[in-house]
Amino acid sequence: MLPPHLARRLSGGGAITFAEYLDLALYDPQHGFYAAGGRAGVRGDFLTSPEVGPLFGALVARMLDQLWESLGRPDPFVVADVGAGPGTLARAVRVADPACAPALVYLLVERSASQRAMHAEHLPGWVGERHGEQLDQLARDPLGGGGPRFASAAALPRSLTGAVIANELLDNLPFEVVRLRGDAAEELVVVAADDGGLAAQATAAPAGVAEELARLGVPDGVWVPWPAEARRWLGQALVRVRRGAVVVFDYGAPTAELAGRPELGWLRTFRGHDRGGHPLDDPGGQDITADVAIDQLQLDHPADRVRSQARLLRDLGIDELVQDGRRVWGERAAAPDLEALRARSRVREAEALTDPEGLGAFVVLEWHVGL
Ligand SMILES: C[S@@+](CC[C@H](N)C(=O)[O-])C[C@H]1O[C@@H](n2cnc3c(N)ncnc32)[C@H](O)[C@@H]1O
Known part of the structure; x- marks a missing residue:
């Protein structure tokens, strides 16, 4: 049986895009995977770099110090950790006690309210949730040496000097699934199936997709991810950084390489540290992610620097x-x-x-x- 929020959207033969399906399956405030307690961590569903232990956060703290120095030690120095999950990276950065700490405003930006509720735990200097003008003010007013301050938010402040960082966020943002068909492109949409479950159908993709897929060297007929939401997110993050950097850590590869993986190898589901099932089975009961198509991500904004995580951590002194x-x-x-x-x-x-x-x-x- 379909959960009620999906049944409502698909009633009367309706169809939703794959990205809309992901948004409901992962982030619906009542029935979504993250509302139901899904999370990173040893006691969660998947292990990320911050959840391996405090070393990753200690090295991120060094990276933040380098940025703070190269910006001329601004106060406040705002770090927005987007998709902060339960707040593990923030805790490790605090324990590492970086030189920028007295000027540091660290924002744990997390869409899921149940995970924001975990931020206060073991995080001295946490000042609560901030939204709207209060959040903008926190990102603006100097601390005069009174940092670090930590706050939770559901979105980025309007403007900041510092860094927007995101570990394993982009793979988790809703994506479309598209393929080339000659000169045209198709996308997958999700419909209610006769057996009471869900089914995917191919339909015409929006204008412009075929040209971009061809330019990216994607072979005809192979389904690939189309991370429109991640591209939008990057554009919005860059608009908000007055001076500083946007740094994303994720698994990914160029689209043509993803296309070469057998059986949609770029699409993964997770549940309780195991691989989950088919992405249309049990919506809300498992995480659904895609390798980030890093060439598509850079179509609007080419990155200034691209390194492997191992290279970055070596450069930071691991x-x-x-x-x-x-x-x-x-x-x-x-x-x-x-x-x-x-x-x-x-x-x-x-x-x-x-x-x-x-x-x-x-x-x-x-x-x-x-x-
Ligand atoms: C895979 S988890 C990564 C958590 C953490 N960064 C880590 O590395 O352990 C992705 C997180 O991003 C959050 N998220 C998804 N979309 C978001 C958005 N637009 N803004 C803020 N958080 C978001 C999810 O709720 C989830 O907690």
């Missing part, structure tokens, strides 16, 4: 931190204290974060504004 961890563990392994255990864990975290078959292969794209 190897020295690991060496240091090995030394501390070597000295104290016989009678390990908390510091020794942390040092050993750092070595393991670094392996996971730079794994060329896993998180290390993630793409980090940066756009600079006034830098």
